[in-house]
Amino acid sequence: MSLAIEIHGLEKHYKGFDLKLDLELPEGCILGLVGENGAGKTTAIKCLLGLVRPEAGQLRVLGRDLDREAVSAREEVGLVLEPTAFPGSMNARQIGKILSSIYRSWDAAAYASLLERLRVPVEKPLKDLSRGNRMKLSICTALSHHARLLVLDEPTSGLDPVVRDKVVGLLLDFTRDERHSVLISSHIVSDLEKLCDYIAFLKDGRLMLCEEKDRLLEEYRLVQCAPAELARIDPALIKGRRETDYGVSALVPEAAVPAGMHSAPVDIEELFVLMASGKRKEGGER
Amino acid sequence: MKGLIWKDLTLVWKTYKTYVIITLVFLIAGNFSDNGFISLYPAWVVGIIVMNLINMDERSGWNVYSAALPLSRAQLVSAKYLVMLVLSLGTALLYLLIQGGWTLWQGSGLDAFLLRLPMILTVMLLWPAIMLPCILKLGYSRGSTAYIIVGGVLFGVLLGGASLLDFVTDGGLSTFSRLALLYAMPLATAVLFGLSWLLSIRIYKKKEF
Numbered sequence: 198m199s200l201a202i203e204i205h206g207l208e209k210h211y212k213g214f215d216l217k218l219d220l221e222l223p224e225g226c227i228l229g230l231v232g233e234n235g236a237g238k239t240t241a242i243k244c245l246l247g248l249v250r251p252e253a254g255q256l257r258v259l260g261r262d263l264d265r266e267a268v269s270a271r272e273e274v275g276l277v278l279e280p281t282a283f284p285g286s287m288n289a290r291q292i293g294k295i296l297s298s299i300y301r302s303w304d305a306a307a308y309a310s311l312l313e314r315l316r317v318p319v320e321k322p323l324k325d326l327s328r329g330n331r332m333k334l335s336i337c338t339a340l341s342h343h344a345r346l347l348v349l350d351e352p353t354s355g356l357d358p359v360v361r362d363k364v365v366g367l368l369l370d371f372t373r374d375e376r377h378s379v380l381i382s383s384h385i386v387s388d389l390e391k392l393c394d395y396i397a398f399l400k401d402g403r404l405m406l407c408e409e410k411d412r413l414l415e416e417y418r419l420v421q422c423a424p425a426e427l428a429r430i431d432p433a434l435i436k437g438r439r440e441t442d443y444g445v446s447a448l449v450p451e452a453a454v455p456a457g458m459h460s461a462p463v464d465i466e467e468l469f470v471l472m473a474s475g476k477r478k479e480g481g482e483r
Numbered sequence: 484m485k486g487l488i489w490k491d492l493t494l495v496w497k498t499y500k501t502y503v504i505i506t507l508v509f510l511i512a513g514n515f516s517d518n519g520f521i522s523l524y525p526a527w528v529v530g531i532i533v534m535n536l537i538n539m540d541e542r543s544g545w546n547v548y549s550a551a552l553p554l555s556r557a558q559l560v561s562a563k564y565l566v567m568l569v570l571s572l573g574t575a576l577l578y579l580l581i582q583g584g585w586t587l588w589q590g591s592g593l594d595a596f597l598l599r600l601p602m603i604l605t606v607m608l609l610w611p612a613i614m615l616p617c618i619l620k621l622g623y624s625r626g627s628t629a630y631i632i633v634g635g636v637l638f639g640v641l642l643g644g645a646s647l648l649d650f651v652t653d654g655g656l657s658t659f660s661r662l663a664l665l666y667a668m669p670l671a672t673a674v675l676f677g678l679s680w681l682l683s684i685r686i687y688k689k690k691e692f
Contacts, residue, residue, distance in 0.1 A: 243691075243692065246550075246551040247550070247551065248547060248550055248551055248691065248692040249691040249692065250689075250691060268553050268554065268555055269553070271551065271552060271553040272553040274551075276548065276551055276552075278544065278547060278548055278551065279544050279547075279548075281543055281544060282543060282544045282545055282547070282548030283543055283545060283548075284490075284494055284539050284540070284543045284545060285543060286494065286497050286498055287490075287493070287494070287497075291490075291493060294486070294489065295486040295487075295489060295490045296486065297486070298485045298486035298489065299486045299487075299552055299553065299554060300552075300553065301553075
């Protein structure tokens, strides 16, 4: 299987924060990068885009080594970094003109069609557009140069549910082509649940796990019981726990749930919250 | 890179139309005044516009976004220097047309015009040559300190230039020697501008966002 993203032995150090990461994204898949603020999601994306220089590690995008072929690799990467990466006095038409002379494979017809489909005003300056329209514009630019990989940093943050749904729909359309892949970081776990094939959890600069979403949902169960009852489970197998006045909720591999103990399926949001509050598991799994 | 230059020139026209009008006013006013500052002011404006363009890039996040586009860091820097050159040459051309044309029409003041031209070209290239590496390294906000320092240096250079002008005018040199000496200044500054461009590329290649 070809890989859209390969990150091996990546290390980036800041004062008070270290990112150490191994991560792979198979071609044709959507990988959601989840983590609390400061977990290292944006730093990982910045390393991948060459915005910061890692101290160690090998990074490949669409089979190209980023040390030697970063510019040509970026030709096939669609970016959504923030909703207003263009000066506020410019409009969608002017932005299209700029990008048409930057991307060799810029598709003006596709851009016009996307703007129309998403009802983004073409002549209105960016500063007069809503956050939702600015984000839609960013997505239009990312999808108008025949990118094979989309990299999106918090694309749905601050958007209302209707716009978020449209964005999710666009990304799902994009991945209908099996050569297309998406790396998306978001706090909005429900969006990731709709979109992603893989989920990667980052905490304090370390990858806690990276697994297929469906496998993750099948593999883990939510145990809700009294604290004393939880003692029946090997603490090493408890991936996260939350105690309330009414009992304890714990995230446990299905195989570790003792016979007769009540457990329920877990969704990605609960999984994320419990893992974020639980103990760290060192190293990645893929 | 064409797109980057087009973006900046579009922004100049959309955002700094007033500066362009002020430049024209100062160039025209220079015809009626012996005050050299009035003619030098447009040369300063060019630098101010380019600095503001960088500020706008930073505020909008364009500097980060553009660094992730299929462009090399050298192209990103070169585009700014080219915009600087286009604006400088445009201003110099306007100076030639407006003040040179006026001088020819009046039939007098050619000496003063020819003495002022190299000063204008020098200021036009010297200020950004020092400022651009500072701003590209430190960012617009922190680069403001550099702005003050560079302003001081430039003021010193201008004072030195004025003394040189007096020496050249009154020093009993031949006309050719006077002009050669004066026109060596913008040439030397052009070399400095080239070195500044190379330094900025080096700086920007190492920059993290």
